Amino acid sequence: MRYDVAIVGAGPAGAATAIHLARGGQHVALVDRATFPRDKPCAEYLSPAAEPLLAQLGIGDLLDAARPHRLRGFRIFAPNGRTFQGDFAATRAPDGASLFETGLVIPRSRLDAAILMGARRAGAEAREGWRLGQMERLDDGDWRLHPVGAASEPIEARLLVAADGLHSTVARRLGLHVVSHMRKIALVAHMRGIAGVGAYGEMHVAGRRYVGVAPLEPPERGGLCNVAMVVDEARDGRSLAGKPEAFLLDALQTFPALRGRLDSLVVERHTLAVSRLSVRARRLSDAHLLLVGDATGYYDPFTGEGIYRALFGAGLASEVALPALAANDLSAARLAAYDRAHQRAFRGKRLIEQIIQTAVQYPPLMDHIARTLGRHKAMADTIVAVTGDFLPASAVLRPGYLLRLVV
Numbered sequence: 001m002r003y004d005v006a007i008v009g010a011g012p013a014g015a016a017t018a019i020h021l022a023r024g025g026q027h028v029a030l031v032d033r034a035t036f037p038r039d040k041p042c043a044e045y046l047s048p049a050a051e052p053l054l055a056q057l058g059i060g061d062l063l064d065a066a067r068p069h070r071l072r073g074f075r076i077f078a079p080n081g082r083t084f085q086g087d088f089a090a091t092r093a094p095d096g097a098s099l100f101e102t103g104l105v106i107p108r109s110r111l112d113a114a115i116l117m118g119a120r121r122a123g124a125e126a127r128e129g130w131r132l133g134q135m136e137r138l139d140d141g142d143w144r145l146h147p148v149g150a151a152s153e154p155i156e157a158r159l160l161v162a163a164d165g166l167h168s169t170v171a172r173r174l175g176l177h178v179v180s181h182m183r184k185i186a187l188v189a190h191m192r193g194i195a196g197v198g199a200y201g202e203m204h205v206a207g208r209r210y211v212g213v214a215p216l217e218p219p220e221r222g223g224l225c226n227v228a229m230v231v232d233e234a235r236d237g238r239s240l241a242g243k244p245e246a247f248l249l250d251a252l253q254t255f256p257a258l259r260g261r262l263d264s265l266v267v268e269r270h271t272l273a274v275s276r277l278s279v280r281a282r283r284l285s286d287a288h289l290l291l292v293g294d295a296t297g298y299y300d301p302f303t304g305e306g307i308y309r310a311l312f313g314a315g316l317a318s319e320v321a322l323p324a325l326a327a328n329d330l331s332a333a334r335l336a337a338y339d340r341a342h343q344r345a346f347r348g349k350r351l352i353e354q355i356i357q358t359a360v361q362y363p364p365l366m367d368h369i370a371r372t373l374g375r376h377k378a379m380a381d382t383i384v385a386v387t388g389d390f391l392p393a394s395a396v397l398r399p400g401y402l403l404r405l406v407v
């Protein structure tokens with residue numbers, strides 16, 4: 001079958017790109033090895049600025065049906081027990097109104113199925129259970145993609161969009177991915193019975209590990225939470241091998257501000273694990289090729305904005321791809337405009353992620369930052385707004401802010 005665009009991976013990045021391109025009149029094939037609804041190791045929190053991007057996809061009704069839980073902000077707990085809280089609503093526009101009041105928490109099984117449904121509604125042809133096998137470049141630069149197994153026909157397309165996630169097959173085959181020296185493993189479960197969780201997400205840091213607790217429903221509806229822990233592979237890799245859930249339950253007890261709240265803990269969904277979390281792509285485009293979402297690289301889940309980045313990046317990719325497809329110019333030079341736009345959009349945020357990662361690795365620094373932000377609520381609100389994607393990174397990357405934070 002021949003298409004204008006073939007998108008490999010129907011997570012948020014691929015499905016959102018499919019919606020934009022199908023709405024722009026392109027004949028789009030969207031393929032995924034999984035059958036939806038499927039789980040994905042993720043803390044399942046959407047930064048406030050992701051909600052308008054989902055609304056632009058025209059899936060507001062599907063999102064409501066997915067029953068998101070609303071968070072008012074985050075509480076961070078440092079290794080020595082110091083804590084600070086940032087509220088989304090505290091950041092205001094010049095007219096005094098809050099820019100955003102809440103972020104969302106939604107199981108990925110529901111969120112991703114909703115965006116995929118949106119892609120089908122927009123006219124994309126979606127195929128589930130379709131795993132990418134061989135990739136061929138045709139003489140004119142177009143692509144022929146073969147599925148693993150002989151069950152379905154190959155797909156040909158003018159433009160290939162790699163949206164196949166963190167360990168992207170497309171990026172690896174084309175030699176575009178560089179795996180970082182920072183080796184982390186994430187363990188993610190759904191649990192009930194964590195006392196005192198409600199309208200705020202929590203991040204606990206201790207002993208170079210951290211864990212996020214994000215409520216998927218209010219306590220009165222059962223209090224189901226997403227619990228996502230990130231650990232060092234060198235330190236913890238051996239102890240968790242073969243028994244991630246037992247390790248996770250033990251390790252939860254090492255976080256001082258969680259320890260006393262776990263008496264009624266019940267695990268609801270088996271623990272998902274993922275390693276090699278930090279990956280960088282050498283470039284995000286080439287002739288007849290664009291990378292979106294985690295296929296463009298990923299750093300660390302602490303600030304949890306990958307879904308926003310996937311949705312925003314899908315918009316950027318489509319803004320470059322639609323005129324390029326119309327002009328029949330899919331050259332590397334033309335599509336490089338996407339690399340530049342992506343860099344501009346995310347460079348500052350990446351720097352903040354690296355600063356936060358440094359603090360996680362050095363407990364005294366994290367303790368100190370928590371003490372400062374615990375005393376200066378406006379600074380805490382600002383960093384929560386920046387990580388919530390609705391204040392620019394420059395609000396934190398100012399000498400005044402950084403000096404007050406660490407000195």
Ligand SMILES: Cc1cc2nc3c(=O)[nH]c(=O)nc-3n(C[C@H](O)[C@H](O)[C@H](O)COP(=O)(O)OP(=O)(O)OC[C@H]3O[C@@H](n4cnc5c(N)ncnc54)[C@H](O)[C@@H]3O)c2cc1C
Pocket residue numbers: 008009010011012013014031032033034040041042043044045046047130131132163164165166168169186187188228274277292293294295301304305306307308310
């Ligand atoms: C532990 C952890 C916690 C996180 N928490 C958060 C959070 O709270 N909030 C947040 O915003 N972000 C979070 N992230 C990041 C977020 O999960 C990702 O950024 C987001 O899923 C990226 O979307 P995507 O569409 O690029 O990739 P994915 O959602 O991974 O989708 C890729 C799709 O490609 C398919 N695929 C892969 N290979 C093939 C193949 N060969 N053939 C066909 N299909 C293929 C897969 O089946 C999958 O459906 C977290 C990440 C981790 C690891």
